[in-house]
Amino acid sequence: SAVISQKPSRDICQRGTSLTIQCQVDSQVTMMFWYRQQPGQSLTLIATANQGSEATYESGFVIDKFPISRPNLTFSTLTVSNMSPEDSSIYLCSGGQQTVTEAFFGQGTRLTVV
């Protein structure tokens, strides 16, 4: 399985600011995804990070709020823009191969907005 590293592991941010989360995979993966886990909730898919093109966002998530980059097959970033306390969540990066169905997660980024 791929090893997925996220940075930062946690952060406390002021409302109105932006935070960029990095996701690095130790091998090339076809698919990369970003999920959000709000306090006490399950995981919700934010978007699929597409290499070299715009991410595909799920209903309720927009590019202006959560811009995503994926310059190559091992790296992606998620930015949480103009943050409010409602954005306080754990953000998780996931990766997998097209030919293998199992998906693995990074350790997550715990974001608190004050």
Added chain:
Amino acid sequence: QKEVEQNSGPLSVPEGAIASLNCTYSDRVSQSFFWYRQYSGKSPELIMSIYSNGDKEDGRFTAQLNKASQYVSLLIRDSQPSDSATYLCAVMDTGRRALTFGSGTRLQVQP
């Protein structure tokens, strides 16, 4: 809207007992099903995957799939206090390879 339903629990079992976790899903064409374990403050850890009807065993864990009933379950034999965690059922969208998660069942194994 694809949905994955789980009982939130907590499910409390004594040490050494069998814990039975259940999950139903709404998308009849789903093909891939997963169980993740999540300890408090940690990210989800994949423990089982199942793709065909029937049972799949891995150590103390058995996943069961019934596509006709749109039902997936996870059995944990000889439950240990270290099994205490939230168990997330996930269904994969075959086209996009993204996962839809249930709300999770919190398992408590009593020593």
